[in-house]
Amino acid sequence: MKFLQYVLLAAPLAATLRLDRRGKVVYDGYKVFRVTPGDDIPAFESHLESMEAIDLTHNHGHIDEEHFDVAVPPENLSAFEALNFTSTVLSEDLGADIALEGDLAEYPARELSAAALPDFSWFSAYHAYADHLTFLSDIQSSFSSNSELITAGKSFEGRDIQGIHLWGSGGKGSKPAIIWHGNVHAREWISSKVVEYLTYQLVANYSNDTTIKGFLDNYDFYILPIVNPDGFLYSQTTNRLWRKNRQTRSGTSAVGTDVNRNWPWKWDGEGSSTSPGSGEYRGAAAGDTPENTGIRTLGDQLTNTTGIKLYVDWHSYGQYILTPYGYSCTAAASNQDKQNSLAKSLATAIAKPYGTRFTAGPTCATLYATAGGSNDYVTDINKAEYGWAIELRDTGRNGFTLPADQILPTGIEIWEGIKYLLANF
Numbered sequence: 451m452k453f454l455q456y457v458l459l460a461a462p463l464a465a466t467l468r469l470d471r472r473g474k475v476v477y478d479g480y481k482v483f484r485v486t487p488g489d490d491i492p493a494f495e496s497h498l499e500s501m502e503a504i505d506l507t508h509n510h511g512h513i514d515e516e517h518f519d520v521a522v523p524p525e526n527l528s529a530f531e532a533l534n535f536t537s538t539v540l541s542e543d544l545g546a547d548i549a550l551e552g553d554l555a556e557y558p559a560r561e562l563s564a565a566a567l568p569d570f571s572w573f574s575a576y577h578a579y580a581d582h583l584t585f586l587s588d589i590q591s592s593f594s595s596n597s598e599l600i601t602a603g604k605s606f607e608g609r610d611i612q613g614i615h616l617w618g619s620g621g622k623g624s625k626p627a628i629i630w631h632g633n634v635h636a637r638e639w640i641s642s643k644v645v646e647y648l649t650y651q652l653v654a655n656y657s658n659d660t661t662i663k664g665f666l667d668n669y670d671f672y673i674l675p676i677v678n679p680d681g682f683l684y685s686q687t688t689n690r691l692w693r694k695n696r697q698t699r700s701g702t703s704a705v706g707t708d709v710n711r712n713w714p715w716k717w718d719g720e721g722s723s724t725s726p727g728s729g730e731y732r733g734a735a736a737g738d739t740p741e742n743t744g745i746r747t748l749g750d751q752l753t754n755t756t757g758i759k760l761y762v763d764w765h766s767y768g769q770y771i772l773t774p775y776g777y778s779c780t781a782a783a784s785n786q787d788k789q790n791s792l793a794k795s796l797a798t799a800i801a802k803p804y805g806t807r808f809t810a811g812p813t814c815a816t817l818y819a820t821a822g823g824s825n826d827y828v829t830d831i832n833k834a835e836y837g838w839a840i841e842l843r844d845t846g847r848n849g850f851t852l853p854a855d856q857i858l859p860t861g862i863e864i865w866e867g868i869k870y871l872l873a874n875f
């Protein structure tokens with residue numbers, strides 16, 4: 451039943467977007483609702499299709515009642531409200547929320563010494579894609595004997611998928627791998643900032659904190675803050691709520707494939723869409739996005755060499771720590787109990803600084819079914835000991851457009867959790 455409903459929603463929601471003079475989508479006056487349609491999900495979905503509503507996220511979980519977050523344009527608000535679905539308002543004006551996120555800031559001034567870290571004010575604002583590349587290269591030059599820039603293939607539009615590899619006293623490539631990547635979904639901007647914050651913390655205190663030195667001496671870190679550069683750039687220049695990559699395909703005018711429904715393992719099950727216009731479009735064939743090929747090849751290469759200890763695919767929003775599996779609500783990884791207890795302890799550690807509550811558990815049973823997701827591939831094919839997805843702040847008030855003043859607190863709480871995790875594997 452639940453799966454059937456999911457497939458229905460995955461049909462594309464019609465969208466004729468308004469653009470400003472510079473060709474950027476205008477979200478002023480859009481109201482965001484959390485709708486709990488009860489048994490009336492098919493009716494709810496067909497109504498949404500007749501409006502220009504934007505599908506933000508849904509929670510099919512067993513913890514909360516099944517709900518959907520949707521942004522309804524001003525011209526359809528009265529029609530939507532007349533439908534009388536049980537709902538709460540998450541935001542009165544999505545355009546105002548996007549404005550609160552702040553302008554993209556200039557790259558912070560930095561001491562002109564190769565050893566100097568990027569200025570910490572990097573974590574007080576959002577930045578342009580090109581500046582993220584500068585940040586990564588500045589981090590690398592500040593830690594030059596224990597790191598190198600890496601690429602994991604190219605995007606559809608030909609950009610390098612850029613990352614950094616960090617290692618400790620054992621030398622490059624000698625220890626089990628930890629792989630972190632952000633922004634596979636373009637609009638989830640907090641994910642790259644947090645991945646960068648973790649990187650910064652590892653590098654900044656390697657030489658004067660024995661705990662941190664221990665992390666890098668025990669593991670090789672492969673960190674890719676933005677693995678969907680084309681989509682990320684498009685979310686900055688054109689449509690703040692863009693999710694997928696920017697791949698075009700013959701036979702459809704729809705653009706974009708969901709790179710995190712494209713992994714070639716349990717690819718065509720429940721929890722993705724076959725419709726090219728859908729936000730969860732899985733692609734025409736398993737693994738047929740260049741971005742998936744790039745990040746997948748990195749993990750495949752490490753599988754039979756050092757092995758993968760931890761893989762985290764960073765997302766927002768919802769505050770979840772998601773363990774395997776997405777493809778099935780009953781399948782369990784061989785170390786499932788250990789995964790669940792560690793994920794719950796991670797949630798406890800994350801809550802320490804500010805009391806932010808994360809929910810931990812298997813993807814399908816906790817949130818929703820996914821097909822072709824990273825967790826399942828890295829667990830079953832790459833034999834990662836822990837193959838997780840983490841959904842960062844918040845629980846819906848600001849959603850994907852988290853205000854810039856929450857970047858730092860989000861980084862701080864996640865670093866608190868990661869320090870616990872790396873010390874207690």
Ligand SMILES: *[C@@H]1O[C@H](CO)[C@@H](O)[C@H](O)[C@H]1NC(C)=O
Nearest residue numbers: 497500501502525526529530
């Ligand atoms: C939503 O608004 C659009 C644009 O004004 C209109 O064409 C469409 O009929 C509306 N849909 C509903 C269900 O009100």
Ligand SMILES: *[C@@H]1O[C@H](CO)[C@@H](O)[C@H](O)[C@H]1NC(C)=O
Nearest residue numbers: 497529530531532533534535
């Ligand atoms: C919604 O509720 C209002 C007031 O209770 C009622 O007049 C209206 O007919 C309802 N609309 C639908 C579509 O059920």
Ligand SMILES: *[C@@H]1O[C@H](CO)[C@@H](O)[C@H](O)[C@H]1NC(C)=O
Nearest residue numbers: 570650651653654655658659
């Ligand atoms: C490094 O460690 C010190 C002491 O624990 C801490 O105050 C600081 O925030 C850490 N990070 C950086 C980037 O210096």
Ligand SMILES: *[C@@H]1O[C@H](CO)[C@@H](O)[C@H](O)[C@H]1NC(C)=O
Nearest residue numbers: 567653654655656657658659
């Ligand atoms: C840690 O070491 C770096 C240089 O490697 C230095 O800049 C920083 O101030 C030190 N932090 C602490 C807390 O000692």
Ligand SMILES: *[C@@H]1O[C@H](CO)[C@@H](O)[C@H](O)[C@H]1NC(C)=O
Nearest residue numbers: 749750751752753754831832
């Ligand atoms: C790892 O090695 C095994 C045994 O040779 C092979 O079957 C498997 O395909 C390899 N895995 C990857 C991801 O390359």
Ligand SMILES: [Zn+2]
Nearest residue numbers: 635638765766
């Ligand atoms: Zn996501």
